[in-house]
Amino acid sequence: MDSLGKVADFAANTVTATISGDVLSRTALILADCIGAIVGGAAEPDVAALRRRQVGTGPALLIGTDQTRPAGMAALLNGTAGTTLEMDEGNQFCKGHPGMHTVPAALAVSAGRDVSGADFLAAVATGYDVGARVGIATRLRPSMHPHGTWGAICAATAVARLQGADAAQMRHAISLSASLGLSTSRRTMLEGGTVRNVFAGVSGQMGVLAGDMISAGYTGDHDGVAQVFGHVVSDSFDSEAFAADLGSRWEVSRNYFKMHSCCRYNHAALDALAMLRAAHRFDTDEIAGIVVETYALAVELNDPAPKNVLAGKFSVPFAIATALVNGTTQVQSFTMPNVENPEILALAQKVSVIEDRAMTAMLPHKRPARVSVTLSDGRCLQAATETNRGDWSDPYPATEIREKYLSLTTRLWREEAAIRIWDHVMALADAPSLDPLFSEMAQAPREPSKDTQKDA
Numbered sequence: 001m002d003s004l005g006k007v008a009d010f011a012a013n014t015v016t017a018t019i020s021g022d023v024l025s026r027t028a029l030i031l032a033d034c035i036g037a038i039v040g041g042a043a044e045p046d047v048a049a050l051r052r053r054q055v056g057t058g059p060a061l062l063i064g065t066d067q068t069r070p071a072g073m074a075a076l077l078n079g080t081a082g083t084t085l086e087m088d089e090g091n092q093f094c095k096g097h098p099g100m101h102t103v104p105a106a107l108a109v110s111a112g113r114d115v116s117g118a119d120f121l122a123a124v125a126t127g128y129d130v131g132a133r134v135g136i137a138t139r140l141r142p143s144m145h146p147h148g149t150w151g152a153i154c155a156a157t158a159v160a161r162l163q164g165a166d167a168a169q170m171r172h173a174i175s176l177s178a179s180l181g182l183s184t185s186r187r188t189m190l191e192g193g194t195v196r197n198v199f200a201g202v203s204g205q206m207g208v209l210a211g212d213m214i215s216a217g218y219t220g221d222h223d224g225v226a227q228v229f230g231h232v233v234s235d236s237f238d239s240e241a242f243a244a245d246l247g248s249r250w251e252v253s254r255n256y257f258k259m260h261s262c263c264r265y266n267h268a269a270l271d272a273l274a275m276l277r278a279a280h281r282f283d284t285d286e287i288a289g290i291v292v293e294t295y296a297l298a299v300e301l302n303d304p305a306p307k308n309v310l311a312g313k314f315s316v317p318f319a320i321a322t323a324l325v326n327g328t329t330q331v332q333s334f335t336m337p338n339v340e341n342p343e344i345l346a347l348a349q350k351v352s353v354i355e356d357r358a359m360t361a362m363l364p365h366k367r368p369a370r371v372s373v374t375l376s377d378g379r380c381l382q383a384a385t386e387t388n389r390g391d392w393s394d395p396y397p398a399t400e401i402r403e404k405y406l407s408l409t410t411r412l413w414r415e416e417a418a419i420r421i422w423d424h425v426m427a428l429a430d431a432p433s434l435d436p437l438f439s440e441m442a443q444a445p446r447e448p449s450k451d452t453q454k455d456a
Contacts, residue, residue, distance in 0.1 A: 007246065011127075012167040021429070031099075031121070033257055034103040035441075037088040037408060039081075056073055064409075071105075071108040072205045079105075080201035082104065083197045083199070085334075095135060098132045099128060100200045101207075102158050105203075117434065117437075120162070127207075134225060137239070144186055145196060149233060150181065151181070152206040153181075154207070155210070157174055159211035160173035160210070174224075178221075180210060181228070189263070194308070225237070256390045259389070259404060261329060261330055268367045269369040276371055290351045291352050294370070304348040309339055312338070318344070325341070367391070370382065405418070413445060424436060424437045
């Protein structure tokens with residue numbers, strides 16, 4: 001059996017009861033984190049404006065509102081909302097965000113369907129695993145943004161499993177979804193092209209479409225994964241790595257969670273900065289210069305004058321400056337008033353980002369940075385880290401992830417409802433149905449949605 005056959009057999013035939021409780025618990029934590037990111041992003045004006053333009057009748061909930069849409073449209077809108085704040089979890093080994101490429105589609109197709117909590121978590125864990133494995137096995141062209149590429153495979157795998165696909169159907173679902181990815185531009189994240197925020201949502205939409213296609217009898221290439229990811233969007237695909245350690249190494253168990261509301265490549269510098277600030281007292285007007293030494297992928301994020309919020313989230317100088325001025329790296333530090341703040345922009349101009357090749361060589365297991373702050377009196381303060389807080393080797397406790405979830409969900413939900421929903425998700429492995437979770441989410445908004453009104 002070839003690698004795709006092994007992966008398809010694993011995805012279709014792994015019995016939920018044989019998946020360890022630790023894997024299902026980790027998946028539940030990822031689900032809760034994704035829901036938090038979706039609700040938080042749903043509060044943003046551009047996301048609400050897009051909702052108003054995407055109309056239709058269907059059973060799938062637009063999370064954060066009391067509205068429903070057809071499954072594909074809901075996956076698109078929820079995935080877009082979940083990406084917008086840059087607070088969704090990810091996986092450093094596949095260099096992407098499998099959770100937000102999997103969860104919206106899985107939730108959308110489960111609406112009105114008889115699915116147990118354990119089976120749902122198993123589908124999410126499997127979709128996450130298969131898509132992440134594609135990311136691990138390939139080296140995308142450097143000009144491509146990873147969102148929206150192999151993410152369609154995450155969504156399609158989860159959807160196919162929820163629809164009861166056998167191994168042959170699962171192979172086609174994975175194979176044809178490889179051809180449903182996007183030709184994504186990496187420049188979008190650096191220039192603030194917010195089309196980037198819909199990439200994960202489109203993957204979810206394509207995953208729902210792939211499920212319909214499989215049910216209708218459509219097929220893919222014999223090995224669309226190796227073809228697309230070995231010859232189209234990349235010239236290298238490692239089939240052995242794709243199928244290695246199936247069932248014994250679950251990628252949900254190697255994920256990371258985010259507390260900084262910006263690109264992961266900023267996080268090492270921000271963690272080092274936090275260590276430095278904890279050890280030394282100084283004011284921002286004392287700073288003569290800041291040098292960030294880090295790995296090559298982070299060095300690319302070097303624009304000191306981002307033009308909008310998205311570009312700010314992909315700028316090390318801006319992230320350092322707004323963290324120093326505002327004393328936080330949460331959502332409120334990455335807003336347009338901060339992007340336009342003269343004090344922050346002046347400080348960002350003092351930040352230099354340079355590559356340390358020894359740090360680049362530590363990837364993907366390490367995400368290092370060293371921050372040196374030179375003060376006007378000549379002192380040089382320094383702190384360094386080799387890994388990011390929140391990753392698999394230095395995880396955040398569940399209590400901190402819950403606090404983040406509440407900070408995001410209470411942008412639109414009543415706090416008591418958000419707490420009940422967290423508790424539902426944490427107990428999902430023993431839940432006979434998803435209906436109570438969907439019901440709680442639909443009733444959670446502080447006030448009825450007004451998104452059906454037309455824009456002025």
